[in-house]
Amino acid sequence: MKKLSLIYLLVFFGTLLLAQETAPEEIEHSPENSACFSCHGSTIYSYYNDILGRNVTKRMNPYFLIDSVLYYNQNHKSFVCTDCHSYECKDFPHNSEMRMEPMPTCLDCHEGDDATARYNFEKIDQEFQESVHSTKHSDEFTCWMCHNPHSYKINARTNENIKETIVYDNNICLSCHADINKYQLISPKKNPNVIESHDWLPNQISHFAHVRCIECHTASSDNVMVAHQVQTKDKAVKKCVECHSQNSMLMASLYKYRAKETRSQYGFLNASILRDAYVIGANRNIYLNVISGVIAGLVILLIIIHAILRMLLK
Amino acid sequence: MKDQIYLYPVWVRLWHLFNALLFLALIITGLCLQYANINYTLIPFNYSVSIHNISGIVLSVAFVFFLFANHFTPNGNYYRFPKHGVFAGLIKQFRHYSYGIFKGEECPFPVSVERKFNPLQKISYVIIMYILMPIIIATGLGLFFPDFLPPTIFGASGIHFIDLIHIITGFALSIFMLVHIYFCTIGKTPLSNFKSMITGWH
Ligand code: HEM
Numbered sequence: 001m002k003k004l005s006l007i008y009l010l011v012f013f014g015t016l017l018l019a020q021e022t023a024p025e026e027i028e029h030s031p032e033n034s035a036c037f038s039c040h041g042s043t044i045y046s047y048y049n050d051i052l053g054r055n056v057t058k059r060m061n062p063y064f065l066i067d068s069v070l071y072y073n074q075n076h077k078s079f080v081c082t083d084c085h086s087y088e089c090k091d092f093p094h095n096s097e098m099r100m101e102p103m104p105t106c107l108d109c110h111e112g113d114d115a116t117a118r119y120n121f122e123k124i125d126q127e128f129q130e131s132v133h134s135t136k137h138s139d140e141f142t143c144w145m146c147h148n149p150h151s152y153k154i155n156a157r158t159n160e161n162i163k164e165t166i167v168y169d170n171n172i173c174l175s176c177h178a179d180i181n182k183y184q185l186i187s188p189k190k191n192p193n194v195i196e197s198h199d200w201l202p203n204q205i206s207h208f209a210h211v212r213c214i215e216c217h218t219a220s221s222d223n224v225m226v227a228h229q230v231q232t233k234d235k236a237v238k239k240c241v242e243c244h245s246q247n248s249m250l251m252a253s254l255y256k257y258r259a260k261e262t263r264s265q266y267g268f269l270n271a272s273i274l275r276d277a278y279v280i281g282a283n284r285n286i287y288l289n290v291i292s293g294v295i296a297g298l299v300i301l302l303i304i305i306h307a308i309l310r311m312l313l314k
Numbered sequence: 315m316k317d318q319i320y321l322y323p324v325w326v327r328l329w330h331l332f333n334a335l336l337f338l339a340l341i342i343t344g345l346c347l348q349y350a351n352i353n354y355t356l357i358p359f360n361y362s363v364s365i366h367n368i369s370g371i372v373l374s375v376a377f378v379f380f381l382f383a384n385h386f387t388p389n390g391n392y393y394r395f396p397k398h399g400v401f402a403g404l405i406k407q408f409r410h411y412s413y414g415i416f417k418g419e420e421c422p423f424p425v426s427v428e429r430k431f432n433p434l435q436k437i438s439y440v441i442i443m444y445i446l447m448p449i450i451i452a453t454g455l456g457l458f459f460p461d462f463l464p465p466t467i468f469g470a471s472g473i474h475f476i477d478l479i480h481i482i483t484g485f486a487l488s489i490f491m492l493v494h495i496y497f498c499t500i501g502k503t504p505l506s507n508f509k510s511m512i513t514g515w516h
Contacts, residue, residue, distance in 0.1 A: 202363055206460055240359035245350045278474035281350030281359070285478075292485050299489055303496045306411075310500075313416040 029072065036081045036089065040066045047092055070151040084149065106143045120224050127221065127228035133186075140186050146172050156226050162254065162276045166212050169226075173213040200238070210277045211243070212254060220253045227253065244281035246270070319427050321516040326389060329380050330511060336373040339365055341488050348481065367458060374451045380443070392430045393440055403433035415500070425516055435497075442490055446483055453480035 039045035039060065046057045071077065081089065084104055088095040110121040128134050133141045155165040176183040176191065183191040201207055216237040218227035242249050246269055255272045265271035267287035273279055322330075343366040346357045357365070384390040406422050411434070414422075423432040431439060456463050456476045463472035501507040510516045 200360070202360070203460070239352075240363075241350050241352045241355070244347075244359055245352050247352060274471060274474055276471070278471050278477055280347050280477070283474070284348055288478075288482070295485075296489065296492075299492055303492065307496070307499075309416050313418075 029068075030080045032080045032082065033068075033071075037066070037068050039092075040064060041068050066150045070153075074151050074153045076149075076152075103142075103144065103149075106147070123221075123223045124226075124228050127218075127224065131218075131228060131230040132232050133230055137186050145176075145186070157257070163209070166209065166254070169212045169214065170208060177213075197233075211250065215243075215250065215253050220249065225256065241281065244279060246282065246284075248273070248279060248282035250279065250282070318515045319425070320514055321425070321427075321430055322511055322514045323387070323389065324514070325379075325383050325387075327511060327514060329376055329383070332376050333373065333380075336369045336376070337487070337491065339369045340373065341484070341491075343369070344481070344484055370451075370454045370458070374455070377447055377451060384443075393436065393443070395436070395440075400433065400437075404437060407432045407434040411497075411500075438490065438494075442487065446487055446490075450480060450483040450487060453477075453483065456480075 039047075043060055043062070043065065044057055045060050046055050048054070049056045076083075086095075086098050086101050088098050107121060107125055110116050110119070111125075113121075128143065129138075133145075155168045159165045159168075174194070176186070177194050178191075180191055195204065198204055214227060214230070217230050217233075219229055219231065219235075220227045221229070237243075237249070248270055250273060251270055255270075265274075267285045268274060268283055269286065270279070270282045274283060343357060343362040346355075346362040347359070347366065350359050350362075384393060403423070410419065410422050421432065423429060453476050457473065457480060460473050463476060465472050467475040498507040498511075499505075501510075
């Protein structure tokens with residue numbers, strides 16, 4: 001129970017942090033959306049009840065609540081709701097057929113799209129198809145499961161603050177792996193407690209705040225910025241030295257875009273990590289290493305000379 | 315036994331034994347952490363972390379014990395400096411180690427019940443026990459509880475700064491240990507000091 005509350009704290013503070021950062025930008029709020037937000041943007045909504053002949057106020061289903069601040073600060077902020085949802089949404093009560101309509105997929109719009117070609121959606125899709133999520137639950141598990149249609153904003157590519165990216169990306173995974181309700185949208189099983197599954201990792205809180213889940217659970221690839229092939233748990237990184245060494249794999253994933261700028265600086269290996277974390281074994285300083293080696297060597301040499309002289313001259 | 319003096323009480327010997335063994339463990343695992351490598355492993359990283367943490371904590375406890383014992387027993391007197399002549403004593407002892415010893419001269423500060431350490435021994439033990447050990451223990455505890463460290467110190471990450479002090483101090487202590495062990499071979503016979511540290515009698 002205590003451990004679980006830790007997860008919640010982590011998620012809570014993480015969300016708080018992100019919420020603070022998302023200052024609303026000046027973007028034209030479509031009046032069409034305002035109509036939807038008048039209900040889906042608050043915890044209660046009112047409508048005119050024809051049968052009773054008066055306005056009634058009801059509670060909004062919390063899962064159908066959409067945060068307009070997050071909405072207007074995301075990748076698809078210029079969209080009106082009906083770009084993805086049926087026009088029938090404009091009527092209330094909503095047409096019951098509406099809930100059965102298929103939603104567009106990322107690839108429907110982004111496949112072969114020159115404007116977003118640099119993201120390499122085709123490769124991401126392929127990696128996702130091979131992931132444990134898709135291979136086991138190809139129908140239920142779609143890209144939308146991780147990419148909230150109403151709030152997903154790119155981070156890893158654009159956010160200079162790596163800690164925020166880590167919190168953002170980990171919250172995506174924890175939205176299921178620390179929340180049975182969402183997890184069971186996909187699988188009737190009980191979700192394993194991630195804190196317990198990672199008992200072998202010391203300083204767990206520190207680790208989860210400084211690396212992303214995908215660092216250990218995906219095979220990083222060159223063609224995409226964020227690897228998408230989540231693998232089964234037996235393929236996950238468990239060897240500490242994968243990160244804690246000179247050839248730290250973090251340089252090929254989390255610190256990819258900084259890797260070229262600062263591979264070493266003032267003699268610190270993998271210096272691009274240092275602004276955000278200090279990884280034992282990966283951030284040692286070559287100058288210090290050389291100096292200490294030389295000093296140790298000289299001291300040993302002096303000792304040997306002293307010892308030999310003592311033996312010869314006594 | 316009659317021309318021998320009892321210099322090392324039981325608690326000093328026990329503390330010293332634990333201290334030396336733990337220190338060796340700390341140096342070896344510390345090096346394994348610093349030079350962690352994917353292709354070559356002496357001790358697996360996670361074992362190094364555990365051994366280093368446990369040894370560090372036990373060593374800290376032993377150190378606090380040493381502080382108390384030294385404070386409340388006469389042994390602490392050997393760690394006090396006279397008001398005058400410290401520097402001259404150091405020079406004299408230094409001259410002996412770098413010159414006189416090769417000519418078969420006697421040590422200028424022979425061991426007695428009143429004077430267990432020569433000036434060089436004294437100053438190095440005081441620096442080690444009252445300056446460097448506290449630094450390495452404090453920084454070690456900081457790394458063990460990173461949540462209590464300030465996030466940044468002088469523009470670098472707090473852990474980074476503390477770790478630099480930790481490893482530099484650790485290096486200085488390791489060098490001390492090399493020199494210390496060597497100087498312990500300077501006795502009546504090369505092994506006699508080690509025997510004293512086991513039996514207590516000098
Ligand atoms: C870094 C670890 C070590 C520290 C901090 C340390 C510190 C000390 C101190 C403070 C004393 C004086 C104790 C007293 O009588 O109050 C001492 C004595 C001694 N130590 Fe160590 N020691 C270390 C490691 C070692 C090791 C590894 C050995 C041998 C393998 C060793 C051999 C001796 C001997 C033989 C003496 C008695 C001679 C003398 O008083 O100079 N020490 N050490």
